Amino acid sequence: MNMTSPGSVVFENVRKTFGAFVAVPDLSLTIEPGTLVTLLGPSGCGKTTTLRMLAGLEHPSAGRILIGGKDVTMLPANERDVSMVFQSYALFPHMTALDNVTYGLESSGVKRKEARERAEDGLTLVGLAGMGSRLPAELSGGQQQRVAVARALVLGPQVLLLDEPLSNLDARLRRRVRTEIRELQQRLGFTAVYVTHDQDEALAVSDRIIIMKEGQIAQQGAPRELYDAPASxxxxxxxxxxxxxxxxxxxxxxxxxxxxxxxxxxxxxxxxxxxxxxxxxxxxxxxxxxxxxxxxxxxxxxxxxxxxxxxxxxxxxxxxxxxxxxxxxxxxxxxxxxxxxxxxxxxxxxxxxx
Missing domain, CATH: 2.40.50.140 (Nucleic acid-binding proteins)
Structure with a gap:
């Protein structure tokens, strides 16, 4: 499966308000290509709003967002070179695993034969070879999560976005799937922005962790650095x-x-x-x-x-x-x-x- 070259992500003095509420007051950060960076923090800290602005599901009230050096601040979601794995997986229940992965490719204009070949490659990549004919209800929670990851990866995005991707799994399955996601990211070298409130998850998968508090960066660094030398x-x-x-x-x-x-x-x-x-x-x-x-x-x-x-x-x-x-x-x-x-x-x- 061909992957687009991984892209960088830059937030320049990004601000986001909802009426009088300031969700993100002034955010500046850079994510290097080919790294997995986790936005970590308690509920209401601004991490999901930040991810949604990167995805194009929300637009900043001020500032700029760049992906791969391109200003995408006001572009709609479908014109950004990103793919998102949602907390709920968002699989079509009436479609097979293969059809779920194929759907996004065909919607992007890829011909059906090529789309199905790429979708089969994507399922193989996440360890689901031979399971393409199964409906989501016939798959375990971990397998459904892998279908969602395959569907995002086959589009060859510059940046993969993951929004609380393991929250619907039990503790033991979370450990296994987070390992799979990390190994896949390192093997393919794509840029990933990962949102979670789970500290163990962040420590296990990240090249760098950005801890957010009240819409601002409280501290950022490598997992061991944050654990061994907290600033507050x-x-x-x-x-x-x-x-x-x-x-x-x-x-x-x-x-x-x-x-x-x-x-x-x-x-x-x-x-x-x-x-x-x-x-x-x-x-x-x-x-x-x-x-x-x-x-x-x-x-x-x-x-x-x-x-x-x-x-x-x-x-x-x-x-x-x-x-x-x-x-x-x-x-x-x-x-x-x-x-x-x-x-x-x-x-x-x-x-x-x-």
Missing amino acids: AFIADFMGEANVVSCDVVGIEGDNATINVEGLEHRVPGRNVRVGSAQLAIRPNAITLAPRQSTSPFNGQITHAAYLGDHVEYEVKTTSGTLFVVDAVVETPFAPLTDVAIGFKERGIAIIGG
């Missing part, structure tokens, strides 16, 4: 749970800083930080627990313990607030009301901006 308490908590506590930065050496929490000193990444009071984001699995000793500087008491098979979840009351802890040591769990000493692991701790 909002980012730290959104990209997986985080305990936010006060600390003192007591020393800086190169790109590392020494912090002090309740007398416990620890070295953490500390680029562009200053000596003095700060906030610390601590991942639940970055905290260690041990029996309390008279010399332990940072102590707490277990208030809740829950065994979950491969780990134990604790709530630990401290003078810095209640900490949520995930501990992989399941053989000898701590009982509630146990006094414990608190320590930190090397990774999973970051100084944040607030």
